[in-house]
Amino acid sequence: MIGKLIHWLAARDRRTKQSILVGFDFILFACAVWFGYSIRFNVLYSPDITQVLLILAAPAIGIPIMSAFGLYTSVTRYVGEHALWTIFKAVGLTAVVWTAVAFLVRIEGSTAVPRTVLVLFWLLSLLLVAGFRYTSRWLILEFTREPTPQRNILVYGAGDAGRQIAATLKQSSYRIAIFQVDDDSTLWGATIGGIKIRNPAELESLVSRNNINEAIVTMRSANTARRAEVVEQLTGLGLRVRILPAFVDIADGKHTVDLIRDVEIGDLLGRDAVPPEPGLMATNTRGKCVLVTGAGGSIGSELCRQLSAVGVSRLIMMDSSEFALYQIDRELARQTGFEKVPVLGSVTDAALMRRVMNENKVHTVFHAAAYKHVPLVEANPFEGVKNNAFGTYAVASAAFESGVEVFVLISTDKAVRPSSVMGASKRLAELIVQDFAEKARLRNSGKVFCAVRFGNVIGSSGSVIPLFKEQIRKGGPITLTHAETTRYFMSIEEAAQLVIQAGSLARRNDEAGDFPGRIFLLDMGQPVRIRDLAVKMVQLSNLTVCDEANPNGDIVIQDVGLRPGEKLHEELFFSVEAASPTSHQKISVAAESAPEGLDIEQMYQELKQLTSEEDHPGLLSFLRRVAGMGAKCE
Structure with missing residues (x-):
């Protein structure tokens, strides 16, 4: 009734x-x-x-x-x-x-x-x-109300944010039961808002005894490493984990205060990003004309976003992909306060590069254009060398002859003792930049040429993470090159900010020293085992791995073997002793000189002849001799 x-x-x-x-x-x-x-x-x-x-x-x-x-x-x-x-x-x-x-x-x-x-x-x-x-x-x-099942939710953290979340959930429905855990031992056993605060040591029994199937992490004041540890522990218990954004992300407008987002793979890497130093971000950019090559790519587009926020007077975005250039140009169309110049063309077009730099009076160049996919470049070695090595030569040469003051090459850890054509071509690019730095020093021109070397960025076009996400979405299997493969990872945002700051450090005598063309190394943290990464991504999708221990699992992980040119483990420098700290805690600088007696002009001409003749054996021999590429790339 x-x-x-x-x-x-x-x-x-x-x-x-x-x-x-x-x-x-x-x-x-x-x-x-x-x-x-x-x-x-x-x-x-x-x-x-x-x-x-x-x-x-x-x-x-x-x-x-x-x-x-x-x-x-x-x-x-x-x-x-x-x-x-x-x-x-x-x-x-x-x-x-x-x-x-x-x-x-x-x-x-x-x-x-x-x-x-x-x-x-x-x-x-x-x-x-x-x-x-x-x-x-x-x-x-x-x-x-529609009939809904009972939900048992664990809130990890009993600070201000944790208490607010728990109170809101408790009030929203009588069908939600809240359990709360905190690291602070002084709160264990206390009751806050009608909810008893538990010891994290009770987690496993608490989850199993109360049939808890989801958790919210509210530890906004904890460091990234601790949050990653907690998230990994909760996902290991089979819970669907969500996370409250950090205060710094809310202040930056990346999330709203009331937003609880799903855990992302970056939350599990345990990296504490250091806020960028405004002075270093502005030295080569504020009020200046900046050129970004490869502006439509993962790193290039993020560089454009970061540069648009630091007050450049003109941003020149160059890419050979019409669609990629259109995307970043459209994204930045709403940004005001600076001029945007999209340039469609290849970095191997030397005449175009000279015209762009001279007509726009470019001050700083971030050279991010490159072919980066190891198996594709291995299958197309001549195109890889043309784009990565010849392209760098054309851009650096135009910068040297024009009014450009700072040139920054975006390099890769695959350039260290390269085992692939891609890595070797990027090593050649580093050598070219070092040569132009030496020429600038001899002329006393004040121009700065440097390279910034780092590993994988999360979500980039060449990263395994988008591939794994797609494979999980299709129900598997996840394909691994090798069970013991490790890689370095950092977020695209952090990488772009550090690249801009490294370019500023290169202008300081105390950072670059007397040796021109220093290579800056970004702190990538600890290498991540790719199999562990795959397992975590499966758990974040609320699925389980199908293996001997769990034959009824959802996703199979298969080892398919290393592809041509791939390494088990990447390195950031040739010698640990060669790396020295800078004033920025996430950036070091390496004194890595070119092979003795190497003539870059002669190298360039020899390489041009090999590529024009499409001499594959000759090209591999050249890359072994000059770039130190491993013999297993044949």
């Missing part, structure tokens, strides 16, 4: 619902006065005509005041804590006005209203009006 009535009321239009609510408030205010008299005299009170008028005066006063406070425009099913304060103010004002009317009646000579009734009217009105609304809310939610 009650359910049918609730559904009937829910189906009425807004005006009808408001009229019904006004009618109930009329009755409640009148009852509050009558109950007040009855309680005061301890009988079912029979009022005289004056007291009947006083009883009717209560709703006549209260309803307009309630309307003025907006209590008839709010939706009953969404009445929350804020509504209680509004009701408190509206009822309090009603009681004051009604009391004034009662005293006026006394002055006219009628029977005085006992002071106790005045107080009881205020208390009973507050209880009845608020109680009616919250009871109505409960009935509406109870009889109109």
Whole structure:
């Protein structure tokens, strides 16, 4: 019966619902006065005509005041804590006005209203009006909600954010049970907001005993490594894990304060990103014309985003891919305060590079254009060498001959003791940049040429992470080149910021030293075992790995063997002793000289002849001799 009535009321239009609510408030205010008299005299009170008028005066006063406070425009099913304060103010004002009317009646000579009734009217009105609304809310939610299963949620963290999340979840539905854990031992056993805070040592038994299947990590003040450890522990227990963004991400506008996002693979790498130093970010960029080659690629496009935020006067975005260039140009179209110049063309076009730099008076060049996919370059070695080596020569040469002051090559850890044509071509690019740095020093031109070397970035076009995501989405299998393969990873945002700062460090004598063309190395943290990465990604997808220990798992992980040119482990420098720290804790600098007696011009001409003749054996021999490429690339 009650359910049918609730559904009937829910189906009425807004005006009808408001009229019904006004009618109930009329009755409640009148009852509050009558109950007040009855309680005061301890009988079912029979009022005289004056007291009947006083009883009717209560709703006549209260309803307009309630309307003025907006209590008839709010939706009953969404009445929350804020509504209680509004009701408190509206009822309090009603009681004051009604009391004034009662005293006026006394002055006219009628029977005085006992002071106790005045107080009881205020208390009973507050209880009845608020109680009616919250009871109505409960009935509406109870009889109109779709049946949902019980949810048991673990909140990891009992700080301010954790308490707010737990309270909000608890209030949102009676079908949600909250369990809370915190690292702070002083909170263990305490009850906050009706929830007992547990010891993390109880996690496994807590999850299994209470059938918990999801968790929210709210440790916003903890460092990245600790959050990664907690997330890994929770996913290992089979929970779907979500995470509250860090305060710095909220301040930067990357997330809203109330957003709980799914855990991303970057959360599990345990890297603490260092906020960029404004001075280093601005030295070569603010108020200057900056050219980014490969602007449509993963690193190039992120460099463009970062540069657009530091106050460049003109940003020249160059790429050979029309679609990629269109995408980044469209993305930055809403940015104001600087000029955007999209340039469609290849970095191997020397005449184009000279024209772009001279016509735009380019100050700084970030050379990110490169072919980076190891197996593809291995299958197309001549195109790889042309783009990576000849392209670098053309851009660096144009920068040397024009007014460019800073040239930064984006290099890769695959250039260290390269085992692939791609790595060897990038090593040649580093040698070319070092040669132009030496020429600039001999001319005393003040120009800076340097390279920045780092490993994989999360989510880039050549990263395994997008591949694994796609394979998981299709139900597997995940294909690994080797069970023991390791790689370095960092976020694209962090990599781009460090590249810009490394270019500024290169201008400092104390950072670059007397040796020109220093190679800057980004701190990539600890190498990540790719199989472990695959397992974590499966767990983040709320799936399980199918293996001998779990033959009924969801996703199979297969080892398919190393592809041509690939290494088991990457390196960031030729010699640990060659790397020295800089003033930035995430950037070091290496003194790696070119092979003795190497003539870059002669090398360039020899390489041009080999590629024009498409002499594959000769090219591999050249790369072994000059770039130190391993023999296994044949």
